[in-house]
Amino acid sequence: xxxxxxxxxxxxxxxxxxxxxxxxxxxxxxxxxxxxxxxxxxxxxxxxxxxxxxxxxxxxxxxxxxxxxxxxxxxxxxxxxxxxxxxxxxxxxxxxxxxxxxxxxxxxxxxxxxxxxxxxxxxxxxxxxxxxxxxxxxxxxxxxxxxxxxxxxxxxxxxxxxxxxxxxxxxxxxxxxxxxxxxxxxxxxxxxxxxxxxxxxxxxxxxxxxxxxxxxxxxxxxxxxxxxxxxxxxxxxxxxxxxxxxxxxxxxxxxxxxxxxxxxxxxxxxxxxxxxxxxxxxxxxxx
Numbered sequence: 001x002x003x004x005x006x007x008x009x010x011x012x013x014x015x016x017x018x019x020x021x022x023x024x025x026x027x028x029x030x031x032x033x034x035x036x037x038x039x040x041x042x043x044x045x046x047x048x049x050x051x052x053x054x055x056x057x058x059x060x061x062x063x064x065x066x067x068x069x070x071x072x073x074x075x076x077x078x079x080x081x082x083x084x085x086x087x088x089x090x091x092x093x094x095x096x097x098x099x100x101x102x103x104x105x106x107x108x109x110x111x112x113x114x115x116x117x118x119x120x121x122x123x124x125x126x127x128x129x130x131x132x133x134x135x136x137x138x139x140x141x142x143x144x145x146x147x148x149x150x151x152x153x154x155x156x157x158x159x160x161x162x163x164x165x166x167x168x169x170x171x172x173x174x175x176x177x178x179x180x181x182x183x184x185x186x187x188x189x190x191x192x193x194x195x196x197x198x199x200x201x202x203x204x205x206x207x208x209x210x211x212x213x214x215x216x217x218x219x220x221x222x223x224x225x226x227x228x229x230x231x232x233x234x235x236x237x238x239x240x241x242x243x244x245x246x247x248x249x250x251x252x253x254x255x256x257x258x259x260x261x262x263x264x265x266x267x268x269x270x271x272x273x274x275x276x277x278x279x280x281x282x283x284x285x286x287x
Contacts, residue, residue, distance in 0.1 A: 021071045021087050024060070027272050032070060033063040033105045038252045040144040047151050057159045058091045058274060061147055063103040077104060081113040082280045091115045091276025098276040099158065101150055105143065110134055112154065114281040121168040122158060127283035128169055129153040138287045214246035226253075 024030045028045040036044065048059055062084065064070050072080040081102045091098020096117035103110050112126040133153040137146030157169070210217055220242050227236040241250040 021084055024062070024088055024273070027058075028060065030060070030062040033065045033103070035063055035103075035105055035143045036147075037144075040148075044144070044148055044151060047148065051151070051155045051159070055155065055159050055163060056092070056095075056097075057155070057163070058098045058276065059101065059151065059154055059159070060088070060090050060098070061101045061103075061151065063105060063143075063147075065104070065106045067102075067104050067107060077102065077107070077109045077111045077284055078113075078280065078282070081111040081282065082278050085113045085115075085276075085278040089273040089275040089277070091117075091274055093275035093277075096276050096278075097159070097162070098274075098278075099154055100278070101147065101154065103138075103143065103147065108138075109284065109286050110138070111284045112150075112282045113278050114158070115276050116279040116281070118158070118162060118281055119168070120281060122162060123281055123283050124171045125158045125161070125168050126154075126281075127171070127285075129157050130283055130285040135285050135287050211243040211246060211248055212250075213243060213248040216243065216245040218244040220244060 022030070022032060025032070026045065028048040029036070029041050031041055044061060048061065052058055066072075067075065067077060067080045081100055084102065085098070085100045088100075090100055096115040098115040100113040101110070102113065110130060112130060114122060114126060129150055133149035134146045137143070137149060161168070211219055226238055236253060238251050238253055241252075242248065
């Protein structure tokens with residue numbers, strides 16, 4: 001019996017080992033990493049809503065500090081993004097044309113996960129969006145700008161050409177500067193570990209934004225769930241921005257969408273999540 005239990009354990013899929021995934025904060029942007037101001041988040045959400053209303057394709061942005069903090073410990077970002085995509089049910093269930101843009105800030109990884117309706121050749125288009133729109137901005141710690149560019153790039157480079165029956169772009173040739181950058185990052189990471197700089201470097205990334213009251217870079221961002229969502233009622237939360245120097249506190253409320261919520265607006269466009277799925281297609285990048 002003991003050997004039978006051991007064998008059953010070995011063949012269990014990793015996601016079954018009690019790794020709980022987060023619920024979405026909305027059906028457009030889930031900024032778990034708190035890297036967006038309320039204004040930036042509203043602007044990105046508006047672009048996603050407009051793109052969905054125009055094309056019918058559901059694109060979602062999710063940011064995290066580390067995927068390990070949200071049920072992805074020991075998991076590749078490719079596998080984690082697929083699990084998150086399928087749990088949330090991004091995209092239309094029949095077309096499977098949803099897309100997830102997942103940013104893991106402190107892991108320094110990004111994944112564009114494609115719905116199962118995109119053939120494997122469209123992975124090249126996702127890689128092009130990452131290389132062209134996301135990585136250059138992320139390497140300069142301009143996360144909001146990179147995400148906004150990626151949202152536009154996803155609709156223009158993937159969604160619209162796919163719907164029009166156009167061929168997917170061919171793979172891009174490796175950029176020598178990208179290779180040099182990867183080498184530089186690897187060397188810098190080794191030096192950072194040897195010198196014991198890792199904590200201070202990561203902490204500096206979280207303090208680049210200035211306080212609107214005193215101008216100092218001493219802001220803290222915390223999300224707090226006020227009302228848990230249920231099967232029939234949306235939840236509610238608060239995003240609290242506070243300054244350690246002057247004591248300024250700014251609280252912004254937000255809605256928390258329930259998983260699989262689905263509604264039809266007056267103009268016929270879908271809201272919430274439509275039960276779409278991903279078979280693991282897409283592309284990844286590091287900076």
